[in-house]
Amino acid sequence: MDDDLVFKALADPTRRLLLDALFVQGGRSLGDLEQVVAQRTEMTRFGVAKHLRLLEQADLVVTCKQGREKLHYLNPVPIRLIHDRWIDKYTQHHVTALTDLKRQLEESP
Amino acid sequence: MDDDLVFKALADPTRRLLLDALFVQGGRSLGDLEQVVAQRTEMTRFGVAKHLRLLEQADLVVTCKQGREKLHYLNPVPIRLIHDRWIDKYTQHHVTALTDLKRQLEESP
DNA sequence: AGAATAGGTGACCAAAAGGTCACCTGTCTA
DNA sequence: TAGACAGGTGACCTTTTGGTCACCTATTCT
Numbered sequence: 001m002d003d004d005l006v007f008k009a010l011a012d013p014t015r016r017l018l019l020d021a022l023f024v025q026g027g028r029s030l031g032d033l034e035q036v037v038a039q040r041t042e043m044t045r046f047g048v049a050k051h052l053r054l055l056e057q058a059d060l061v062v063t064c065k066q067g068r069e070k071l072h073y074l075n076p077v078p079i080r081l082i083h084d085r086w087i088d089k090y091t092q093h094h095v096t097a098l099t100d101l102k103r104q105l106e107e108s109p
Numbered sequence: 110m111d112d113d114l115v116f117k118a119l120a121d122p123t124r125r126l127l128l129d130a131l132f133v134q135g136g137r138s139l140g141d142l143e144q145v146v147a148q149r150t151e152m153t154r155f156g157v158a159k160h161l162r163l164l165e166q167a168d169l170v171v172t173c174k175q176g177r178e179k180l181h182y183l184n185p186v187p188i189r190l191i192h193d194r195w196i197d198k199y200t201q202h203h204v205t206a207l208t209d210l211k212r213q214l215e216e217s218p
Numbered sequence: 219a220g221a222a223t224a225g226g227t228g229a230c231c232a233a234a235a236g237g238t239c240a241c242c243t244g245t246c247t248a
Numbered sequence: 249t250a251g252a253c254a255g256g257t258g259a260c261c262t263t264t265t266g267g268t269c270a271c272c273t274a275t276t277c278t
Contacts, residue, residue, distance in 0.1 A: 221277090222275105223276070226272080227270105227272075229270095232266090240257105242255105244255080245252100247252080248251085
């Protein structure tokens with residue numbers, strides 16, 4: 001597995017938007033995802049397809065052909081590996097406590 | 110906090126190398142880190158300094174001035190937030206099992 | 219004080235990435 | 249079978265990014 005492809009794939013906001021959409025619900029087609037992107041930015045179908053291909057090459061998205069449609073699913077494994085690369089098992093609880101605190105502070109204004 | 114800065118910062122292999130070095134041991138100066146980078150690629154001090162500045166702006170690295178030296182430390186919080194963005198609490202155990210399996214398979218040839 | 223050391227700034231150039239278009243393949247349906 | 253629909257490919261242009269250099273500031277040591 002190539003680290004570089006994963007990080008490069010995550011570097012673009014449109015691709016992160018696609019991952020967000022697939023996180024909420026998997027099994028979406030290109031046309032479906034195109035509409036999701038179109039709600040935020042102006043982009044043609046070709047642009048979205050190109051982004052999806054990069055996500056697929058990075059193994060962040062897995063696909064499944066069904067007739068003439070291609071369904072996309074989020075694969076969380078590479079993201080977990082990023083986490084494990086820089087967060088030690090021993091400091092993990094510590095960091096979790098920090099992020100939970102941060103979330104609480106942001107929710108209550 | 111700006112997501113985009115974090116992901117852009119992680120997109121470069123030299124910057125990931127710097128994070129790896131700081132993960133092993135924190136409190137390193139620019140000159141120290143310059144040597145780490147020089148072991149792998151040919152790069153001037155200016156290049157390394159530029160990368161460190163991006164990591165600092167992304168809050169992936171925090172610094173502490175001590176005399177004429179500037180010490181760098183890894184901050185794991187933004188990485189944890191990436192994890193939490195796409196890995197649901199419920200699927201977390203599932204993914205952990207998968208990555209552990211993957212690690213075992215790669216360790217035993 | 220003066221030299222050496224550690225680091226910072228802005229401009230500049232080459233390489234890579236994002237986005238679009240014309241054109242093509244495969245699949246479903248009337 | 250013809251046409252509409254879902255998706256893929258390669259070339260092209262524009263913008264962003266990585267890297268270096270000349271030059272500057274601040275701190276330490278003799």
